[in-house]
Amino acid sequence: MGRGVLNPLSVGAQHMLIKRKYLFGTTILAGVVALAAPAFAQSQLPGVTVQGQSDEAADQLSDVVVTGSRIRRDPVNSPTPLIQVTGEQLQTTGQSTIIDYLATIPALSNSLVPSDTTGSGLNDGGLSFANLRSLGTGRTLVLVDGRRHVGAAQGNLAVDVDSIPRLLIENIEIVTGGASSVYGADAVSGVLNFTLRRDFEGLEIDANYGMINQDGQANKRISALGGINLLDDRLNLYAFAEYEDIDMVESMDIxxxxxxxxxxxxxxxxxxxxxxxxxxxxxxxxxxxxxxxxxxxxxxxxxxxxxxxxxxxxxxxxxxxxxxxxxxxxxxxxxxxxxxxxxxxxxxxxxxxxxxxxxxxxxxxxxxxxxxxxxxSRVPESTSSRYQVGANFAITENIALTAEYKYVEEDTFDIAQxxxxxxxxxxxxxxxxxxxxxxxxxxxxxxxxxxxxxxxxxxxxxxxxxxxxxxxxxxxxxxxxxxxxxxxxxxxxGPDRSQDNHREVERYVIGLNGGFDQLAFIKNINWDLSYVNGEARNQNIERGVDVQRFALAADAVVDTAGAVNGRPGEIVCRAKLIQATSGDLDDYFRGGLLTDSVEGTRALNECVPLNVFGAGNQSEAALAYVDAAITVTHVNQQEQAVGAVSGQLWDFWGAGAIGVAVGAEWRREYTEGVGRSATTGDRLLFLNTGADFLGAEYESEEWFAELSLPLIRDSWLGEYAEVSGSYRAFDYTTAGDGDVYGVNFVYRPIRDITFKASLNTSFRAPNLGENFSPFSQTFANGYVDPCATLNIAAQNTEIRTNRIANCQALLNQYNSANGTALAYDFAGTTATNTDDFNPIYSSGIAGVTGGNSNLRPEESESFTFSVALEPRMFPNLQLILDYYEIEITDVISSVSAQTMSNLCVNGPTLDPQTCGLLFRNDPTAGREFYLGAASGDPIGGFIQSSINYAALQTRGLDFTLRYSLDTEEAFGWNLGRFNYSLGGLWLIEQKQFLDPANAASFTELSSGVFYPRVRMTSSLTWVPNDTWSVNWSVDWQTAQDSARIRDQMSNLDSRPYDTYDTGDFARHDFTVRANLRDDLSIRFGVVNAFDAEQPAYLGTTTYSNFDPYGTRFFVGLNYRPF
Structure with a gap:
């Protein structure tokens, strides 16, 4: 067994098997109950469909390749749960971006929308990342037409989904559960596959103006797609262009x-x-x-x-x-x-x-x-231009050529703290x-x-x-x-810190594919060869202040004698007065004198006095003097070559031919980021300084195979059954070799009901950023010392006991290393609190963050079980129940200084892995034993890095109900057609195992903020005639715990009772669409019509699942002149 495979008999797997026995029965029972009471079910977003169709519909479809497998088959027999989002819905929704819409799908809750990637990180303002099952954006594999796409952030493979051409999207297929045996690394929680339109002919123009905040900030977009067929329709050429302008939303705009x-x-x-x-x-x-x-x-x-x-x-x-x-x-x-x-x-x-x-x-x-x-900034100011051209050419009846080129250019600007x-x-x-x-x-x-x-x-x-x-x-x-x-x-x-970011993405795809009826004993052969080359370039100008210049400028005095410029009484920098007379020009940053270095000399000679006492008192010259910026350029490069062939073997017992697919893949990932070190130079900056990322890469070679074996068809045992399997072996130059597998089962006893089950193992190789990013300065803001006596007292009994002992052990080590005799009462048991340790951190703590070349791959096991019901007794009704469970081990996680500090002392003994990354070396009087280090220390108070220390588990049940009612057919009088859908997620558990000292210890996130126990999206569309349609959608979430009462039993007066949870949340959206002519339609509507917002006691952090932006309106049109 290779290094990358999961042991199905692991302790976690045994727990999963026990859960499956329970859920197998309850999911079937829920499906049967739903037949009798179809009103109790979940709905679905307008334009979102869940795989599973009636036989009449299926008879009209040929075998196709659907996401989750490379074998061609009837879509009804797709082996894994499949949610589809139509391209039409992406155009007509009131949500301004692709990710804003996807994030309302319960399965994609906690996807990173632009407000989530603004202000807190570097080089990532406004990026949009899908997050399937809330397991992390790096564990969701995003494909375009089944092929990989270059990652957007430095050293990261997560795809900016808003860079995908909107008008070209035919649909988005979402598969839950590990799919690494089919698609390779990163498909740990599942796959999003963007399927693009083919053979488009004509011209389509789509424009949209949508408010993104109720104060009037807006998103303005215009898109155009043109295509033409030539050479007796053997050649299709298309071109897409889009321009988008998004206003900045600042905190005080909300x-x-x-x-x-x-x-x-x-x-x-x-x-x-x-x-x-x-x-x-x-x-x-x-x-x-x-x-x-x-x-x-x-x-x-x-x-x-x-x-x-x-x-x-x-x-x-x-x-x-x-x-x-x-x-x-x-x-x-x-x-x-x-x-x-x-x-x-x-x-x-x-x-x-x-x-x-x-x-x-x-x-x-x-x-x-x-x-x-x-x-x-809560949403960055941005302008984007997106282009794509392509060709599809049938060279012969059996060989087709596909080629495409995409170019995206985006400029963003945001202001941080x-x-x-x-x-x-x-x-x-x-x-x-x-x-x-x-x-x-x-x-x-x-x-x-x-x-x-x-x-x-x-x-x-x-x-x-x-x-x-x-x-x-x-x-x-x-x-x-x-x-x-x-x-x-x-x-x-003081002055703002800002980022001015320029991004470019280029992607080339060339592919050959074809098929023929038979070769030897293999029939219906299809083959595909493709090569993808993608590059993301990012230039980021990070602006702050030069700390040394700021200090020199603030140290302003009156030059009574006019020694500096010959003007008595002039206010000058003290350093320049010292230079003009005599004194000590110590350089507290570099050592020696200011005049010993080029930057020190420039800072001295150019110094302009700065008034730091009160807003509005600063001169433009002084602000220009202290201003500083660094320019960082990073590049991600991706190459992928894939070859696959599929076909059908024998049909031994009349159930259908055995399907098979085999193939190989080669991939190369490269990243670099330069400029930070060179543009920082010999300066002390209030910016994230550090070493350049001089370049790192890995290559992978992978081999894969699939087999589908039909068991029965139109038999007394049932209408259809199939078992299928997939296998992949991989060899990474960084992560080593291993293998993963998947097993699937489909059973349709009668045409009304289908059962599906799957078991998959998957892996995620460390990305280049996690492995090799250089150390750079960072800050731990809002740090809460876990050894503070008051903080210890607020913990449960177990953690309180552990912290008292471990903090004393840390203090003993500190005293031994520094020759001190500090003594603190961590337990708070004495009558006085003069001996308590209650540190006050008045500002952020400096430290460093960087990569870890010793990381292992993450490994996962997933299990899904589905019931699809389409009862003949209730025409136009569909009910889908999809149960899933996913367990990930050896989780790679970047641990914050706060988390490391907590992990260091929370266990029965000190944790050497995290304690070894923390430094209590602040030499300042009155701050001994504080986390921190002396000024100029190259490390600071902590080393923040990724480590394999965690595990993740999640279980849930997706439920979907769709029903369509034609009033004329049902009642004999025509009020139009009503389409209703209800789609949601019952999140059974979402566990994080984050304590290396206690593998069984976990944090339960389900029902906490960001993780509602139940989230549903209801959609009711009324279509009175061929011209008009009106849609009412509701995003509903159950109350989420801001603090768990069970953890506060000894301190029930810690907060008002009604602040323990957020209360249920519901956002109502209304959309009206009018088809004015065959070639022209308009749409308009309101998002968050009743101005739902997050509870007051959650503070100033924006929780995107609560919709922070209030009531807003949109209008758009779609024009198809030919």
Whole structure:
């Protein structure tokens, strides 16, 4: 058995077999019940059909190749569950893109729509990736006419489905279950096959204007397809062109984000009494925050009085060091905001939230909407041009040539979270004739003689004192000694970080295919040879700031003598004044002096003073000086050559001829990404810097075979039965060799009902990015330390016990390595919390992310069982039940710093794999044992990489009901025709096994946010005559748990009861279509007619399954002049 095959007798497989015995019976029972009560079934999207037809319809079809097999057969006998989406529906839907529509199909929930790929990653703004069964975009194989398509993101094979020409799409076939034995790697959860139109003749123009957000942002598209037949219809030539323009949607364009709603902490429980009867949180709207406004607020060093231990809303947090976050809690008497060149104490309005020493939220008063700065662009601005030309030529009766060329060009622009800085103000860290120290990418110091610092703020800092408090007991902490602390911290968001992306995709396909009646004992022979060459090119301009220039520019002073430019009283950069007089030009980034390097010298000579105190005070010259950009160009290349032949052997017992197919495949994947290192140069940038991806590739050689064996036909045992199998052996230059297989069974006892079952093993080879991407800088934002005493107390008993022991073990290692004697009460058992470990991370933690060349292939096993019912007693009724289960092992996953930190300490003992990638080396006073490292450390606080450590399991039941009613036939009076469909998914389980220390431990996602237990799409179309049709569609989802009550049994007052789940969600869409002439039709409608939106307490994260964009309208036309 090869390395890539799954052992069917594994523990997971045995569990699956037990489940199958249960589901086999219940699925049949559900089908029988559905015959008696057809109203209890699932519907389907307009234009979506599920494979399975009546015999009368099947008699009109010749044998064809359907997705899931290479053997030609009657589509009714397709061996796997098959969902089809028609090209017509893609044109007429109110959804603006292909992926937006596909993501409403329950089987494709959690596909990545443009809003999901905007703002958070690099080089991927606006990309669209299908995600079958929510198992990951890299585990869904996307084909075009059965052939591979080059991946869009660097080193990744996931296909941007919106790059596929819309008007050319005949249909999309969706197959659930592993299909690697037929199509090769990556078909772990299944296959999406885009089948394109052939032999098109004439001209078709389609145009659409659709709002993508209720504030008016829109998608404008025009498409054209022309074709002609020549040489007695032996030659067909076609050409396609499309232009699409999409407006940017920013956070403040979305009404519920403008409302600024959130679940806010209002009470903290004692460690030993987590359920004190007072709600710990409540939902508020209209929130603003003063924590980090654009261009900042300044807070003087202070200390907050800790609450009594029986109501510990405010913990003890003593101010002991300039850079300690404990010193800078927002305080109405210590926090200043800026208006023009002046400053005043901040207006806190109605302060919201009672927990923590730093309470940042208020209603009214000063501050900004917290939705604004998490992510600016929710949908990128983009323009796209797509072209495809092709030819289909019948060279002889038995040989045909296919050729096509596609070119796609797309430009996108999006804005991510702005740059952010903590600037420490004091006269204690450097002298007036020194350059200012840079502590980290987002931290540096300024002196109090800064030219732009308002005089009242300077005076307040100079006279500031701090009173720390004694430990809180049954009573609040009491004031201790008051100490002079001329310290302040200026916290700010600065210039935007943006990405300007230019993408190009080229794809060439050439193929020969043909057939002949018989060769020796093989009949109905069909053969196919094809070669595909695809290339995706991406140039991304990533814009941020030069941190060293920003720090030098912010350190502005008054040149009283005019030493720099001969103008006394001019505001200049301190570094230039030092250069003109005398002093220390230390380079805190490179070491040595600024004048020792080219970039340091340029930064010094070109320095323009920058006012960082208050929005609107920045000169264009200063912003231009600190601006920085890097340009990265990446390339994905793909080559695929496939040869296959299929035919029919003998018919031994009258059930039908044995079908066979054999073939071979060769494939090459290559990727590179260059420019990041060269354009970063010798600069300290607030950008994702790192090494270039200098190029990596792999090749694969694969051999495959299929066999179908009809068992009965028109027998007393039933109308038809067939068993079929497939096998593939592979050899990868990176992942090694192995094999996979599939077994299928089809049984139709009577014409009304068909049963299908399949068992498949599949594999996914590590992609080039997972294997070989170089280390680059990244940040862990919003990090929650799993060793914090308060966080430990909030866990269940098992994890709490493990974390207490493991965090103590980590602390022992830290003390041993650093010669320290730190001691913390991780259990929170002592009467005081002065010895608790409750770190405050005020900004993102720097680390690196990169590839892992030691990855193994992922392996999977899938099982499906289907019942298709078309009862003669109910004409025009179809009911389909498709059960599936998929298990994936050795899952390759990029583990975040947060996940690694949790995995490190959650198990019975420390996990060496994840703990070894984390570094608690922050040397800053008051931050010992924090995750992090010293400024300039090449690694930082963590190494984020992909590892084979996880497993995934999912089970579900697709259900589909379709019914058509002609009122004239049914009732004798003509009200037109009604077509109804209901299609949905009952998600039985969706498990993630993410704990390497405990293989049986899992997280159940089903019924959680993004994973509704049941999702259904209902469609009712009324066709009163040949001209008009009206459609009403509903996307309905059951309530999803935002927090599981079972996990909160010891703390039932943690939140209001109605915030434990989202409540049921329903989006209603209406479409009207009119065929005005034979050659002209128009369509118009409304999406999300009743403005359904996600619940307030989910915060500012957009959950695309809830439709974040409100009520919007669309209009389109289709014109076919000839």
């Amino acid at each position: 009404d519920w984000l403008r409302d600024s709603r959130a679940l806010v902490g209002i009470d903290a429980d004692p460690t030993n009494a987590p359920n004190d009867g007072m709600l710990d949180s409540a939902v508020f709207s209209g929130l603003t925050t003063l924590s980090r406004p654009r261009w900042g607020q300044t807070t003087l060093a202070n200390s907050q009085q800790p609450s009594p231990l029986n109501d510990p809303d405010v913990p003890l947090a003593s101010c002991t060091a300039l850079t300690s976050a404990n010193c800078y809690s927002l305080d109405p008497l210590k926090t200043y905001v800026y208006e023009g060149s002046t400053a005043r104490l901040a207006n806190f309005g109605q302060r919201i939230g009672n927990t923590g020493s730093n309470r940042t939220l208020n209603i009214g008063g000063d501050g900004e909407n917290p939705s604004r700065f998490g992510q600016d 702005p740059t952010f800085f903590d600037i420490f103000l004091s006269d204690s860290t450097y002298a007036a004739n020194w350059t200012n120290p840079i502590r980290a990418t987002s931290q540096f110091d300024l002196r109090l003689d800064n030219a732009y610092l308002p005089a009242n703020v300077r005076t307040a800092i100079q006279t500031n004192t701090v009173t720390n408090y004694t430990a809180n007991t049954a009573t609040p902490g009491t004031p201790a000694t008051t100490t002079a602390r001329a310290w302040a911290r200026h916290s700010m968001f």
